[in-house]
Every structure is written in C-alpha cells, then in structure tokens.
Amino acid sequence: MDVYISGVGMTKFGRSKDSLEKMMAEAASAALKQAQLERVDAIYMGVMNVEEFVGDSNFATLLADTLGLTGVPSTRVETASSTGAGAFEAAFYAVASGHMKHVLALAGEKMTHLPTAKTTRILSEVIDRSERRYGATMPALAAMIAQKYAREFNLSSLKLEDILAQVAIKNHSNGSFNPYAQFRKIITREDYLKSQMVSFPLRLYDCAPITDGAAAIILTSEPTPIKASGIGHATDTAAVRHRASFTSFNSTKEAAQKAYAMAQLNPCDVQFAEVHDAFTLFEIIGTEDLGFFSPGEGWKALEEGITHLRGRLPINPSGGLKARGHPVGASGLAQLVEIVYQLREEAGKERQLERTEIGLAQSIGGLGNNNLVTILERSDRKRIVKQGWSPDYHPEIKVLKKTDHPSPPEGTGILETFTTLYATPEGFLSPLTIGFVKTDTGEMVMACNPDYRSPKELKMGKKVYLRTREGLYVFEKFTLWDRLKHRLKKQPKNN
Amino acid sequence: MDVYISGVGMTKFGRSKDSLEKMMAEAASAALKQAQLERVDAIYMGVMNVEEFVGDSNFATLLADTLGLTGVPSTRVETASSTGAGAFEAAFYAVASGHMKHVLALAGEKMTHLPTAKTTRILSEVIDRSERRYGATMPALAAMIAQKYAREFNLSSLKLEDILAQVAIKNHSNGSFNPYAQFRKIITREDYLKSQMVSFPLRLYDCAPITDGAAAIILTSEPTPIKASGIGHATDTAAVRHRASFTSFNSTKEAAQKAYAMAQLNPCDVQFAEVHDAFTLFEIIGTEDLGFFSPGEGWKALEEGITHLRGRLPINPSGGLKARGHPVGASGLAQLVEIVYQLREEAGKERQLERTEIGLAQSIGGLGNNNLVTILERSDRKRIVKQGWSPDYHPEIKVLKKTDHPSPPEGTGILETFTTLYATPEGFLSPLTIGFVKTDTGEMVMACNPDYRSPKELKMGKKVYLRTREGLYVFEKFTLWDRLKHRLKKQPKNN
Numbered sequence: 001m002d003v004y005i006s007g008v009g010m011t012k013f014g015r016s017k018d019s020l021e022k023m024m025a026e027a028a029s030a031a032l033k034q035a036q037l038e039r040v041d042a043i044y045m046g047v048m049n050v051e052e053f054v055g056d057s058n059f060a061t062l063l064a065d066t067l068g069l070t071g072v073p074s075t076r077v078e079t080a081s082s083t084g085a086g087a088f089e090a091a092f093y094a095v096a097s098g099h100m101k102h103v104l105a106l107a108g109e110k111m112t113h114l115p116t117a118k119t120t121r122i123l124s125e126v127i128d129r130s131e132r133r134y135g136a137t138m139p140a141l142a143a144m145i146a147q148k149y150a151r152e153f154n155l156s157s158l159k160l161e162d163i164l165a166q167v168a169i170k171n172h173s174n175g176s177f178n179p180y181a182q183f184r185k186i187i188t189r190e191d192y193l194k195s196q197m198v199s200f201p202l203r204l205y206d207c208a209p210i211t212d213g214a215a216a217i218i219l220t221s222e223p224t225p226i227k228a229s230g231i232g233h234a235t236d237t238a239a240v241r242h243r244a245s246f247t248s249f250n251s252t253k254e255a256a257q258k259a260y261a262m263a264q265l266n267p268c269d270v271q272f273a274e275v276h277d278a279f280t281l282f283e284i285i286g287t288e289d290l291g292f293f294s295p296g297e298g299w300k301a302l303e304e305g306i307t308h309l310r311g312r313l314p315i316n317p318s319g320g321l322k323a324r325g326h327p328v329g330a331s332g333l334a335q336l337v338e339i340v341y342q343l344r345e346e347a348g349k350e351r352q353l354e355r356t357e358i359g360l361a362q363s364i365g366g367l368g369n370n371n372l373v374t375i376l377e378r379s380d381r382k383r384i385v386k387q388g389w390s391p392d393y394h395p396e397i398k399v400l401k402k403t404d405h406p407s408p409p410e411g412t413g414i415l416e417t418f419t420t421l422y423a424t425p426e427g428f429l430s431p432l433t434i435g436f437v438k439t440d441t442g443e444m445v446m447a448c449n450p451d452y453r454s455p456k457e458l459k460m461g462k463k464v465y466l467r468t469r470e471g472l473y474v475f476e477k478f479t480l481w482d483r484l485k486h487r488l489k490k491q492p493k494n495n
Numbered sequence: 496m497d498v499y500i501s502g503v504g505m506t507k508f509g510r511s512k513d514s515l516e517k518m519m520a521e522a523a524s525a526a527l528k529q530a531q532l533e534r535v536d537a538i539y540m541g542v543m544n545v546e547e548f549v550g551d552s553n554f555a556t557l558l559a560d561t562l563g564l565t566g567v568p569s570t571r572v573e574t575a576s577s578t579g580a581g582a583f584e585a586a587f588y589a590v591a592s593g594h595m596k597h598v599l600a601l602a603g604e605k606m607t608h609l610p611t612a613k614t615t616r617i618l619s620e621v622i623d624r625s626e627r628r629y630g631a632t633m634p635a636l637a638a639m640i641a642q643k644y645a646r647e648f649n650l651s652s653l654k655l656e657d658i659l660a661q662v663a664i665k666n667h668s669n670g671s672f673n674p675y676a677q678f679r680k681i682i683t684r685e686d687y688l689k690s691q692m693v694s695f696p697l698r699l700y701d702c703a704p705i706t707d708g709a710a711a712i713i714l715t716s717e718p719t720p721i722k723a724s725g726i727g728h729a730t731d732t733a734a735v736r737h738r739a740s741f742t743s744f745n746s747t748k749e750a751a752q753k754a755y756a757m758a759q760l761n762p763c764d765v766q767f768a769e770v771h772d773a774f775t776l777f778e779i780i781g782t783e784d785l786g787f788f789s790p791g792e793g794w795k796a797l798e799e800g801i802t803h804l805r806g807r808l809p810i811n812p813s814g815g816l817k818a819r820g821h822p823v824g825a826s827g828l829a830q831l832v833e834i835v836y837q838l839r840e841e842a843g844k845e846r847q848l849e850r851t852e853i854g855l856a857q858s859i860g861g862l863g864n865n866n867l868v869t870i871l872e873r874s875d876r877k878r879i880v881k882q883g884w885s886p887d888y889h890p891e892i893k894v895l896k897k898t899d900h901p902s903p904p905e906g907t908g909i910l911e912t913f914t915t916l917y918a919t920p921e922g923f924l925s926p927l928t929i930g931f932v933k934t935d936t937g938e939m940v941m942a943c944n945p946d947y948r949s950p951k952e953l954k955m956g957k958k959v960y961l962r963t964r965e966g967l968y969v970f971e972k973f974t975l976w977d978r979l980k981h982r983l984k985k986q987p988k989n990n
Contacts, residue, residue: 001592049546049552051544051620057620057621058574058621060865061865065731065732065733070730070732070894071892072729075584077573078570080553080556096588097496097588097592129551233537235560235564235566236556237565239560242560365556369556370553370569
C-alpha cells in the first residue's frame with residue numbers, strides 16, 4: 001500500500017525550558033492539526049536516550065497520554081542518532097501493511113539541561129565499547145575520519161580546513177533563513193577559524209550543537225500531495241576499526257541502494273537533500289555515498305556552488321544539523337519535515353528552492369553504523385513505473401574480513417589516523433590523543449598516546465611502536481631516541 | 496500480506512554470566528537455524544533499558560554486528576515491560592507490508608548483575624513521575640491493585656492470600672516442566688506463606704523474579720505451519736490514579752479487541768494463553784480482561800482447575816513470568832515462543848497440552864499502560880473468513896474525565912487502597928506506606944504515610960486527613976485524637 005504524508009510539525013530547535021513531552025506534544029499537535037485529525041491508529045515515537053537524558057522509561061506511554069491520545073498504541077523506536085528516521089520507517093511499514101490508516105511518527109530529544117561533559121559521555125555510549133574505553137567520543141572518531149579523508153584524497157591540512165569551513169559557512173547561511181533553526185546568524189571564515197578546537201582538526205563549528213527539539217509527521221494511506229516513495233536502512237560494524245574504509249559509510253550506501261530501488265529513482269533524479277552533517281565532513285562524505293558525486297569529489301561540488309541553496313543540488317537547505325541543531329533523536333525526522341516544506345513550497349521566500357519534485361534525507365545513527373535514507377516526492381510528479389527496473393547506482397561495499405588471531409600485546413604498526421581530543425568525556429583528562437594503528441599482523445587497533453599533546457608531532461602513515469598498558473594499546477613514535485627515552489623514564493618507576 | 500513464523504529460539508532464563516548481546520545472539524541463532532536462514536531483511540530488537548542496565552546505547556547496531564548480520568537494518572523497539580511483544584509487532588507490520596520477506600524479532604534483558612535496590616529503581620522509572628516521587632514501585636502499585644480487587648469483589652484478606660498462592664503454586668508447577676524456566680521447583684502453600692513480604696499483601700512469590708534472558712522469532716511472508724493471525728496494542732494513562740478502574744486494564748481490553756478482530760476470533764476460541772503474571776493477581780485480572788471470565792470471577796476458574804495445565808483453558812503453561820522468569824524486555828517474546836512450542840507440539844511430554852490450534856499471549860508494559868495481545872494459530876486450522884465479521888467481545892472501557900481544578904493542598908478524602916512497601920527503591924527508607932486517596936473534591940491523589948508502619952492499622956474505604964508536606968501528599972487516619980496529636984507535635988517545630 002502506498003504511503004503519503006498528511007501533516008508535519010516541529011518545534012523551534014535550540015535551548016528550551018519545556019519538558020521533552022511538552023516539546024513533542026507541540027510538534028505532534030501541529031502535525032495533527034495540519035492533517036485535520038484528532039486521533040491516529042498508532043504512534044511511533046523516537047527518543048535516543050530518554051533514560052539517561054531525562055531519567056524516564058516507558059516514554060511512549062507518557063507521550064500518548066500527554067498528547068491526549070490515551071489508548072492509542074504507542075511504540076518507542078531507537079536507532080541511535082538516526083532515531084527520528086527510524087520512527088518514520090516503522091510508521092511507514094505500519095501504514096504500508098494496510099492495517100493502519102493514519103500513523104503519527106514523532107521524535108525528540110532534550111539535552112541542553114545537562115553539563116556538557118555528561119552529555120558527551122551519554123552520546124559516547126553509542127560508540128563500540130572497546131573504542132569507548134579509550135575516551136573516544138563522536139567528535140574524536142569524526143576527526144580521525146576527517147584526517148584520513150584528507151590523506152586519502154591528498155588534501156593538505158589547510159585545504160581540509162578550508163573545505164570544512166565552507167560546509168559550516170554554507171549551512172549557517174541556510175540556517176539563517178530557517179525560523180526553526182537553533183542558529184540563525186551567518187558565520188564568516190574568521191568566525192570559523194576562531195572557534196575552539198574540539199578534536200583536531202575539528203573545531204566547534206564543525207560539530208552539530210547540543211539541542212532540544214521535536215518533530216512530527218503524519219503518515220497515511222490516503223493520497224495527499226506528498227508521497228513517501230523510497231526508504232532504505234542498513235547497519236555497519238559497531239567498531240569503526242572493523243571497517244575496510246574510514247572515508248565512506250557502507251550503511252549509507254546500502255540504505256541508499258534500497259531507497260532508490262523502492263522509489264525507482266537514480267541519484268541524478270534527486271533535486272535536493274538533507275544530509276546528516278553532525279560533523280561538517282560528514283556532509284561531503286554523505287553526498288559521495290549517496291551517489292551524487294564521486295568519492296573524494298564531494299568537496300569540489302561544494303566549492304563550485306552546486307550544493308549551495310541556489311545551486312543545482314542544494315544540500316541542507318534547512319541549515320542541516322549544523323545550524324538547525326541536533327536533538328539526537330529528532331534530527332532524522334526534522335530532515336523529512338524540511339523536505340515536506342520544500343516540496344510543498346512552504347519554506348519561506350528566502351529558503352524556498354525553485355519548484356522541486358524529489359527530495360532525499362540521509363540520517364546517520366552512531367558513528368555511521370545505523371543509517372537510513374528516505375525519499376519523498378510530489379504525488380503529482382509524472383512517473384512511469386518500470387517493470388524489472390533497478391537503479392543505476394552500484395556503490396562499492398568494502399567489507400573487512402574478520403580474523404580470529406588476537407592482536408599482539410606489543411609490536412610495531414602504521415598510524416592510520418589520529419586526533420587530539422580537547423573536549424573529553426567525564427572521567428578523561430584533556431587533551432587526549434588517540435588513533436587507529438594497523439599492526440604488522442594486519443589488525444586495526446585503537447590506541448592512545450598519553451605523551452603527545454600537540455597533533456603536529458604526529459604523522460599519519462608513519463611507523464609507530466605499540467604496547468599495552470592496563471589493557472589499552474598505547475602508541476609511540478618509532479624512533480630509537482624515543483624508545484630509549486621511554487625506557488629510561490620508565491625504569492625508575494618500576495623499581 | 497499474511498505473516499507466518501518460521502523459527503523460534505530462546506536462552507534458558509535465569510542468572511547468566513553471558514553478556515546481553517551474547518544471550519540475544521544465542522536465541523537468534525537458534526531461530527535462524529530453525530528457519531534455515533543465514534540472513535534476514537531486517538531485525539527488530541527489543542530491550543527495555545539497556546542504557547541503565549548495561550550502560551550501552553546504539554544496541555540495535557551492536558546486535559546486528561554480533562549476530563554476523565552486519566549491514567542488515569536493525570531497529571530497537573521499546574514499550575516498557577511489553578517490549579518483546581512490541582518488537583514482534585513491529586516485525587509483523589514490516590512483513591505484512593510486503594516490503595520484507597524474512598524478519599527477525601529479538602528481545603532480551605540483562606538485570607541480575609546489579610544490586611536489587613538499583614534494579615528496583617530502574618524498573619520504577621516506567622512509573623508516572625508524580626507517583627514515582629512517593630517511592631512507588633511496580634510491586635507497590637500492584638499491591639494496591641490487589642487490595643482494591645479484594646475489596647471490590649468482597650474477598651477477605653485470607654481469601655485473597657489463598658488465590659494469590661494458587662496462582663504462584665500453579666505457575667511454579669508448570670515451570671517445573673519447562674527447561675527454559677528460571678525456577679524449576681514446585682512450591683507449596685507453606686513455601687508461599689513463608690516467603691517475605693515485598694509490598695503488603697504481595698510476597699516475594701507474588702512477584703516475577705529478576706532475570707537474564709533472550710528470545711527470538713523469525714517472521715516470514717512464506718506460509719509455514721504457524722500463522723500470526725491477530726495483533727492488538729493499546730496504551731492507558733501514565734498515572735494509575737488517572738484511571739476509572741484499578742481492577743482491570745483498559746489497555747489489555749482494547750488490545751484484545753483489536754487482536755480478536757484481526758484474527759476473526761472470539762475469546763471462547765482461544766485454547767490456551769500466556770498471560771503477563773508479573774504479579775500473581777495480574778494473571779487473574781488478565782484472564783478477565785481478555786474476556787475468558789467475567790470481572791471478579793477469574794479466580795474461580797483457577798480454583799476450579801480450568802486454568803491448570805490439564806484444565807479446559809490452560810493459562811501460562813510455560814510457568815509464566817513467575818516461574819520462567821522476567822527479563823523485562825524479553826518476556827513478551829518468550830510468551831510467543833511458548834505458544835509456538837505448544838502449537839507445534841514441541842513442548843515436551845510433561846508440559847505439552849493436548850493438540851491446540853489457537854494460542855494467545857498478553858503482555859503488559861509499565862503498570863498496565865502499554866499492553867499487547869497477540870494471537871498465533873496453526874495454519875492447517877479450518878477457518879472460514881467471514882465478511883463484515885466482528886468479535887463477540889465488547890469490553891467496558893471506563894475512562895476518567897480529566898478535570899482541570901487543581902487538587903487542594905489540604906482536606907479530607909477516602910483511602911481507596913494502600914500498601915506498605917518493604918523493598919523500597921534506592922533513596923527511600925523501608926517500610927513505606929503509600930495509598931491512593933479520593934479527595935472530597937473528587938480527585939484521586941497518591942499519598943504517603945510516614946507514621947503507620949503496619950498495614951493492619953489502615954482500612955480501605957475509611958476517611959483520612961490529607962495534607963501536603965514538601966510537595967507530597969501525606970494521609971493520616973481521620974480521628975480527632977490523631978489530628979490533635981498531630982497539631983501538638985507540629986506546633987513547637989514551627990515556632
């Protein structure tokens with residue numbers, strides 16, 4: 001059964017004094033009003049970690065009751081930071097099954113009331129346990145991906161910085177036109193360069209902010225002007241080090257492939273997209289993974305203005321997670337609300353794109369391991385359903401073969417990528433240098449380095465010495481002098 | 496599209512040394528093997544509170560990866576203590592939509608590794624915030640419901656005790672035949688009476704235990720011998736005091752109505768059921784809410800042996816939550832695994848019922864406010880699809896009208912029900928007496944009583960004096976002497 005959208009709503013994103021359920025009720029009420037409904041057949045509501053952010057459990061029930069929809073089936077859905085898209089997907093299948101006519105997809109998160117270190121710790125719980133033990137945070141892992149991307153595609157540090165700044169500047173500019181956005185002021189290159197380093201090379205302006213907010217969409221089997229035509233979902237390894245590539249996400253590619261197949265569309269048919277820019281570089285990688293641009297060339301499209309608001313393929317007209325804000329559970333659904341506004345030509349004079357018919361949203365869960373791609377289109381679009389059609393999109397899915405031999409306790413390896421993290425989670429001293437090291441036995445391990453405090457002292461692709469200390473890998477530059485120095489320093493302590 | 500079951504699996508329930516993901520992988524592997532599948536189109540996995548029990552987020556991803564199903568879409572579903580049934584429901588709609596062929600529903604929880612007071616606190620987070628503030632736990636609310644049930648249906652304390660003991664004895668007896676059950680020993684009336692009081696009148700043997708475990712089911716659109724023919728889901732008010740009745744659950748009734756309608760069955764067609772006996776009395780209330788017996792008469796069916804393993808309508812042949820154990824997220828799915836075993840005649844000589852064709856599972860989320868009812872049947876059952884059919888089941892859904900006038904800070908009211916809680920959550924002294932009081936203005940409020948330590952001093956239906964202290968209602972017996980005594984005690988402190 002085909003699935004349509006009859007109503008959308010969202011709160012202004014930012015710091016809110018309202019409770020999470022109140023914000024979610026505000027978004028839901030707006031969507032219900034637009035759909036001219038008083039009741040729905042079911043609610044699928046997404047919150048990522050209401051247990052720790054708010055201290056509540058059984059939130060799906062509280063929500064139904066708060067909405068005045070006591071009795072209505074209510075299910076909580078969670079896929080880490082893509083939760084909002086996950087709630088939409090669950091609602092989509094409920095309507096598509098033919099068992100339900102009107103379903104409310106609802107998503108939100110309340111985060112700003114906690115200290116940043118605690119929020120950072122809670123957000124870090126989406127990271128693989130073994131990598132989290134090193135103090136790895138989401139910005140730290142994203143920073144290592146950014147470093148690796150620059151190395152893989154031969155971008156100098158300055159060039160990388162320039163590209164990241166351009167993403168931030170574009171999205172803040174778009175966000176300045178969005179009344180729902182957390183940040184509505186444009187930023188300059190100077191602002192970007194002045195912003196504090198969170199995890200080298202990522203600055204504060206490379207990271208989506210901590211935000212409160214909620215979004216809602218009503219899905220229905222009754223035809224409306226907006227149709228949900230494609231949806232795809234895929235996971236990837238929990239640990240980043242278990243991936244064959246650090247510079248693209250298999251989960252985006254596989255999710256996109258499914259969404260394109262369901263919608264019978266190709267990447268070139270997409271006219272604009274909301275791409276999960278939790279970190280600036282993720283927008284670039286996203287546009288490559290979605291098949292819009294070749295690997296390593298997404299930044300060129302940005303430089304050429306293609307992805308700008310008035311470009312050929314606007315990316316994040318809403319301002320993205322970067323400027324609209326990122327209440328983790330809500331973002332995936334807020335992206336879809338923006339697509340509906342654009343398709344309906346309700347985005348407001350400054351932000352409204354020229355008439356579009358097809359929009360796509362890509363949402364990332366965790367560090368790129370629970371991603372969804374959703375395609376919405378105008379129902380009045382001329383489309384020909386083709387039998388036996390398959391998309392003209394064949395992404396390369398590289399998978400690392402799992403080996404059983406345990407990593408050695410000591411030895412040498414190559415420093416694949418690293419970061420120096422300044423905003424550490426609860427319980428870790430700042431700054432903290434961590435990296436991925438490929439051992440001589442071919443294993444990829446995470447390792448920390450308590451000695452090097454400036455990222456400039458380290459280089460990717462160089463040999464490092466690796467040993468274990470308290471169950472963690474530690475890496476050091478592999479020079480005779482360093483090794484000697486280390487031995488000399490260590491010996492007295494051991495006596 | 497019709498939905499069938501091609502594989503089931505579960506771990507032995509109890510205290511486990513395995514990690515949650517390992518237990519869930521064990522259950523999933525068994526189900527996949529039975530279904531002769533290596534891969535599925537999606538995973539819907541239920542855990543109630545992995546964030547606080549285990550300290551992880553993004554668990555759906557970890558699970559897919561642990562199962563060797565990296566890449567497969569994986570979504571976490573949560574509906575409090577009915578989470579396992581919620582995961583099955585989400586998987587059901589995914590298959591019913593026609594977009595997916597084979598879907599894994601998976602559920603689990605790991606609880607035994609934490610101190611009991613912490614587990615009690617985490618479990619209490621499913622309770623409405625305003626009621627939780629009084630220290631109300633799940634057993635405390637269930638105890639108040641038991642007291643109210645006895646009063647409403649004119650059962651003496653001794654009679655109530657006798658009924659509750661019978662449920663516990665029956666379910667432990669059934670569990671003794673179940674190799675997956677946490678408790679496999681029968682208990683006697685003496686054992687029951689000797690067991691410690693958790694929240695008057697509920698003893699330890701009235702409460703489902705703290706358990707580790709996991710269960711898995713493969714749903715498919717390809718016909719198999721077992722069909723999922725009906726599913727219903729409904730919520731109720733977050734706060735217990737906002738309900739018109741304390742002795743039945745609207746959410747069960749509404750969920751049952753939907754499930755019967757979808758399956759085109761009546762309560763009298765059901766041949767056996769798994770009923771959510773998190774507390775002994777909930778089994779009795781469940782059999783009434785499901786339309787098997789009239790309100791207030793479920794216990795008679797138990798006394799007459801109707802619900803015994805060899806009775807006309809066996810309830811909880813598995814041993815129920817009481818004896819099989821209650822890993823909160825897993826129980827709803829484990830109930831369905833038992834129904835599959837029974838329908839397939841694979842339950843083992845001692846536990847196997849005579850050939851049955853239709854089984855039902857009822858799962859309670861929170862304190863009866865997020866419930867699901869699922870009906871499975873043998874595909875070879877003779878059935879006639881009737882046009883315009885509706886079930887012969889018209890439960891009474893009583894709803895309290897919401898009033899806007901705030902409850903008075905002080906006054907008199909009637910003590911509707913109460914309990915003395917001995918196993919208090921973290922941060923509350925034991926024993927703790929709490930109750931529901933209907934104020935003279937017609938509001939129902941929760942109130943505590945720091946003075947009365949023995950439940951025998953209090954009586955339901957009696958007038959009490961109500962006042963507020965530190966934002967909480969406190970109730971006292973309404974006698975002149977008590978009031979005078981209180982005034983005399985208070986005055987010096989205020990000066």
